[in-house]
Amino acid sequence: MQSTPILQFGTSRFLQAHIDLFVSQAMDRGQVVGPITIVQSSGDSARAKRLEGLVGAYPVRVEGLIEGRKVQETITVRSIVRALTTATDWPEIARIFVEEVSIVLSNTGDKGFAPQPCDMDAAFDQAMSYPAKLTQLLRLRFEANGKPIQIMPMELIVENGAVLKKRVLEIAQNDSADFKRYLDEDVVWVNSLVDRIVSEPLEPAGAVAEPYALWAIEDQPKLQLPCEHESIKTVASLDEIEALKLFVLNLGHSFFADRWLARKGSADVVMRQLMEDENELAALKKVYSEEVRPAFVVAGLKDEFDAYVRVTLDRFANPFLDHKIADIAQNHQQKVERRIKAMLDWAIAKGDQSDKPILQEIVDRNTETA
Structure with missing residues (x-):
């Protein structure tokens, strides 16, 4: 299986028509980026067909107006090579996180960020929130090799990177000083803002989206972009x-x-x-x-x-x-x-x-x- 430097938590139609599409287009243009392993963190078995449909190729229909002119086109997205779920594939997800990944993306929504009673448990539990699952994986990476990594939440939360970092540090409050130092100094937490109306899903995978798309990323030392794309903008402040x-x-x-x-x-x-x-x-x-x-x-x-x-x-x-x-x-x-x-x-x-x-x-x- 091809190594995947990007690990993405969330399988929403928004992500399918946003960053997954951006990376695919960048790959088509010859950029050495991606590919992506996607992870379903909810464990919803009803979405198994979507997971399968995302691997290999799926369509995104772009429909709308650009300067008053009607636009309709279908783009084939080929950036996803592996799809897993935390409900059954946790050991493989942990291996990929430790051995392959340099960038972690997420869009798990308010529900995914919401604290759960088991978040502070030492062992992995499927009922954990996304920040707690991420803490589990960061702990494994630190113990295995301590390599730096970049975390890029895309949830619609002001200062989403800072919010996620704060929550992970709360979950890790009883960990060693060295691990907390790793979280603070070797993990790059990125604030960003995303914008695109993705109006409906396609089955089994794919989406319908408007032409407009934006991923504004707040600049900081050590920042690395998943790819270069006209819809990705690095800014001094959001x-x-x-x-x-x-x-x-x-x-x-x-x-x-x-x-x-x-x-x-x-x-x-x-x-x-x-x-x-x-x-x-x-x-x-x-x-x-x-x-x-x-x-x-x-x-x-x-x-x-x-x-x-x-x-x-x-x-x-x-x-x-x-x-x-x-x-x-x-x-x-x-x-x-x-x-x-x-x-x-x-x-x-x-x-x-x-x-x-x-x-x-x-x-x-x-x-x-x-």
């Missing part, structure tokens, strides 16, 4: 990209959702239908230009904001994507807090004192009913 995503893309979603909730709209309404409605589109553009843009201008991000809004409008208008407003509107009050109220606070912190009556009204209404 703050600006996080602000754009949260206060443009996510804020736009919640702005539409708030209007839909207020008029008790049909549960079948999708984003592209709102983009086709002149009144709805005008309302969104007004908020972007009059209430959001001034904050980004003051922050010195005018050009970045204008470019990101153009891309965002294409993403919202994707004619191939059925993105239901009813889904976006779930947990609406919490989203208003994180996306709209946080934007108002961010604007003030940046020095923008302009009035934002539309956004403030949304915040007030959702605060009153919270």
Whole structure:
């Protein structure tokens, strides 16, 4: 079996259409990168066919708009050569982790990160959280050879690398000082932000995704990228990209959702239908230009904001994507807090004192009913 320098925890359709696709394209372009061993950490036997289907080749359909132009293409992904599950393949996963791997990827979601009662146990338990399983593997690698390794979580958690490192150190609190020093100095923990709408799975493996894709990786000493790709960007800080995503893309979603909730709209309404409605589109553009843009201008991000809004409008208008407003509107009050109220606070912190009556009204209404 071919050696795999990349070990990936998670088999989601997002990963299939994101980093797995990036590595495959890099390999096709002649880069000496990959391939990948993927690991299903949930142990869900119902997904066995997906695991089998990921090895060798699977399709990703890319459908959407680029600068208003329709794009439809199918890309064959060939970066995955081995698929395992922690439920039955733990000894082989441990061997690969110790002997082959230089980069570990993960996207296990909030559930995978959630602490479990058995996390502090000395022996491996399938019920452990992902951070605990990772601690088990790092302990084995340290005991076997102590080689440095890079950990790159892709979960949608702010400072995801730092959060994962903190949790692993908590789990390892009773380990030796040498092991804790290894975790702190020889393991590179990487913060990053991922973005791509992957709308549906294909069977037995593969996915449908929009053209836009981003993996923003915070630079640091010793950082090594899994591959070079136009969708992978190394940045000094994730703050600006996080602000754009949260206060443009996510804020736009919640702005539409708030209007839909207020008029008790049909549960079948999708984003592209709102983009086709002149009144709805005008309302969104007004908020972007009059209430959001001034904050980004003051922050010195005018050009970045204008470019990101153009891309965002294409993403919202994707004619191939059925993105239901009813889904976006779930947990609406919490989203208003994180996306709209946080934007108002961010604007003030940046020095923008302009009035934002539309956004403030949304915040007030959702605060009153919270």
